Amino acid sequence: MTIAPGLLPEGYRDRLPPQAEAASRLLHRVIVAIGRHGYDRVTPPLAEFEESLVGRLKSARAQDLLRFVDPVSQRTLAFRPDITGQVGRIAVTRMGHRARPLRLAYGGPVLKLRATQLRPERELTQAGAELIGSDGLAAVIECLSVAIEALETAGVTGITVDLTLPDLVETLAAGPMHLPADRIDAVRELLDAKDAGGLAALGAEAYLPFIAAAGPLDTALERLRALDPAQALDSRLAAIETIAAAIGNRATLTLDPTERHGFEYQSWIGFSLFGEGLSGEIGRGGSYTILHPDGREEAAVGFSLYLDPLVDAGLGAEPRRRIFLPLGSDAAAGRVLRGQGWTTIAALVEGDDPAALGCTHIWNGTETIEL
Amino acid sequence: MTIAPGLLPEGYRDRLPPQAEAASRLLHRVIVAIGRHGYDRVTPPLAEFEESLVGRLKSARAQDLLRFVDPVSQRTLAFRPDITGQVGRIAVTRMGHRARPLRLAYGGPVLKLRATQLRPERELTQAGAELIGSDGLAAVIECLSVAIEALETAGVTGITVDLTLPDLVETLAAGPMHLPADRIDAVRELLDAKDAGGLAALGAEAYLPFIAAAGPLDTALERLRALDPAQALDSRLAAIETIAAAIGNRATLTLDPTERHGFEYQSWIGFSLFGEGLSGEIGRGGSYTILHPDGREEAAVGFSLYLDPLVDAGLGAEPRRRIFLPLGSDAAAGRVLRGQGWTTIAALVEGDDPAALGCTHIWNGTETIEL
Structure with a gap:
């Protein structure tokens, strides 16, 4: 059977304009909001040795890994279904000797082996924060506050926090x-x-x-x-x-x-996050224990946000002021307009149509004219 | 053989602070700079049906795909080694009927099967732009200008453009x-x-x-x-x-x-981009022909930027003003400080050490004091 051009595997999708830009903008805003509370960004790779990822997941989740054989190492690698475990790995290895509490932030794509009815997508965007070195009340309150602030920055309203007692x-x-x-x-x-x-x-x-x-x-x-x-x-x-x-x-x-929200490893508190008009859970987190290579245990608390429901609900979209620059327009004028926040669309040939290209304005050489 | 904790497969790496944030910042800046010229963002998935990706790559590159069997579709999927081909697919399928010239931008991770001596990493960040509907001189000049502006925005100086005649x-x-x-x-x-x-x-x-x-x-x-x-x-x-x-x-x-810079499909002009103090090629592009599902050919021009060498050279790093909020600090004061551009680090317990946590300042309840 030949694959029709443009057909994608089940659970994978293209984000088109304007949603693709909204998704990028929301991820950036959320990560910046988290970072302002001292959470430093780390970026683990998309894939790791299968056994490294499995070691940090409970049994039910290990079955959900998307695996492949790496022709270079001749070993089985797996795509991350979650970034939290990778951040934990970094916290106890390469950043094991940094002062505690260690505050780390992350954001990027994760791949699920299977979709669920509520989430038909298998590639999702996850962002979040982990506070390593404490699971006390102050740490939990900080994490919840940061999560709420990040969601507010992304435009979420009517936030609900569902607490659990693991x-x-x-x-x-x-x-x-x-x-x-x-x-x-x-x-x-x-x-x-x-x-x-x-x-x-x-x-x-x-x-x-x-x-x-x-x-x-x-x-x-x-x-x-x-x-x-x-x-x-x-x-x-x-x-x-x-x-x-x-x-x-x-x-x-x-x-x-x-x-339990599907979590098996939380210690004394867990939470799920919901937003008005957004389908399903948009975030989750709680306190947990992280294991060092030397066997030592360390308390931690963290949260993950799932940004796709926000994008699907239209958050992060911003109308752009698009101005058409006719043939022969001065390059310096374009620079000035972009500096003022305009998106410039330069004519390439005489027939380029400003309206068809989504422009709301046209540059007449000295000023902006509404179309 | 057991994998040591923290060991990653050859060619994969963790980005740690502050490089992880620099990488994220550079990608965001580059995409925003490209977007200001009317290039609308699209975000294709990380993986596709192998034959869809192969169909848009020349033979030498098809061998370089990282493949896996998808347990859900029972078909072979492959990770994208490049985003350009995916953007071309979108341009002739889901966006095939949009007005031309169609300007699209993209940015995200790509996975290479094998590393090269110059680029030992197998997961790279690629960003770029494709202008579909013209490969004329005006289109080529626009693409080169946008590429240069994007690199300048990312802090690259001493840019060299090496032109080729395919x-x-x-x-x-x-x-x-x-x-x-x-x-x-x-x-x-x-x-x-x-x-x-x-x-x-x-x-x-x-x-x-x-x-x-x-x-x-x-x-x-x-x-x-x-x-x-x-x-x-x-x-x-x-x-x-x-x-x-x-x-x-x-x-x-x-x-x-x-x-030919490894390209087999360019039409009349190609180019590679280099920057002062940056190792190897940091971008490439040129004019090419794109094939519609109905057999029709369409002229296009575009460029890709590879941001990892920029991050490795220290671009995108910004010192942050980190201020310590002692126990009992007012939450509203923290919000005001963050609004002023401060990164706030809240004490969780009495012993938290501002200096060890990377703070340069401390909040005394009414003003910022340098540590």
Whole structure:
């Protein structure tokens, strides 16, 4: 079967004008906004040794790598499905000896093996920040603030932050709602799947009401307190309230204590980001632990933003003032006009049509005339 | 063999601070500079069906594709070694009906199968512009001017443009220095390889002196005229002189009439770009013909810039004013400082060390104090 000219593989696409420029502009703005908070940019390569990437992903994600054999090294390489793991690698190797907290930013394309119904694209633009050396409350609040500011810079309004408590089950199981250590993972997974029958079969019915303790922050906190008379969750809930006090005026906060958003590696807090009129999750993050080559563990917190839904919703587009320069126009005049913010379209031959070329104005040699 | 943590495949690298930011800044600047001349950005995907990419590359380059089997489509895909061909595809398919001349810009990573001695990297950043619908003198001068302006914006000085005459042999062979049509390609290749013996064996010794007619523009033009008493090259040489008049004040011009710079598909003019203190070629371009799906041919001219040598030479780096915000600093003060161009580094805990975190200043609650 011959491929029709212009046909692309499923999940790959061309960005055309004006969306291609909007995508580029949004990535630039987001990275600059993150950088202003001291996050220095790193740019890992598009591909790495498969085992390097696998080592930093949990099992479910390792299966999702797009692999190829590199004819030069004769080894299997894989395209990054995510940049976070690469930034972690840099933080513990080439930048392992830099002062902490280490603040790093990144942005670029990632390739997914498979699309999802919500995200039919397999090439996505990811940008984000990682703060390595702390997963304390101040670090989490900084990351959330930077993420919100970056999204605001990109034009996102009506931002919602959905908080999660990744170690909810461990915390409760170590206290009043005892569970044998070997059942903790199973209960987490059943809660994540909202599987009431499975929880009952495991004798963990007491955890079931926590699924329903989700929603707007105040309501969710009230329900959680009612479910936790022994106050095992007190420090977590106090932290959530401190976060709410810090960012509650810039985003709507919700809490879904048993949700994991597909993350398997977060420590005490996770979050997903949503924006008004934007389809699906536009960012996620949380606290986690990073492993050094010498076995030492280091606390970290970070977030990733996915910019394609923003572009698809029309954010980042800016109308350009396009002016036509007729044949014989002075090159210096063009330079001046570009310096004033004009996009100049120079005539190449006598027949060039200013309107067909998208010009809104024409240069008559001394001034700009509206078409 | 286990891969050491942090080891990357040959030819792949991490860009660290401050080079990563410089690379991002240079790409952004170059694309914005190109865009100001009416070149609208398009962003093709990182990979395509192998046969789509091969169809737009000459044989020598098709062997250089980095291929992989896509588990979803069960077809062989390849990573783009170059973006120009993809932009050509877009120009004749999805943008085939847009008004001409069609001006398109692009920028992003490309992946080479093999490194070269001069360029040990296999992941490179390419940016450029294609003007589709004309390969006339005005179009070539515009492209050269835009390329030079983009490089200047990126901080390149001492720019040299090395011009080539891709159809030199065809032009001469059709006139006074007759060659059978089936020998033209062979003579072009022997000239490109500067193979005097080969030319003699083919009875084409008369072409040999053209190799030496290379150098600074004035000298080269003089030698070419002496080698062309029948004036077969007159229109070409007049065109070169017009180009020199247009851009000679912004770049040093040289002419290497028999050089092909690895290009096999250019029509009447080609060029390579060099910059003072930068290793190797930093850009290339020329006129060419693009094929529509219906078989129609269209003239085009364009250029590509390779930004990695600029980054490696330290261009695009900008010292940042980093100010430390001690614990308890007002969030609003941070916003004001960032708005003034400061990069703010917020203390997370009492022990955070401003100097170790790269700060040059500290905020005392009312003013900026130099450290």
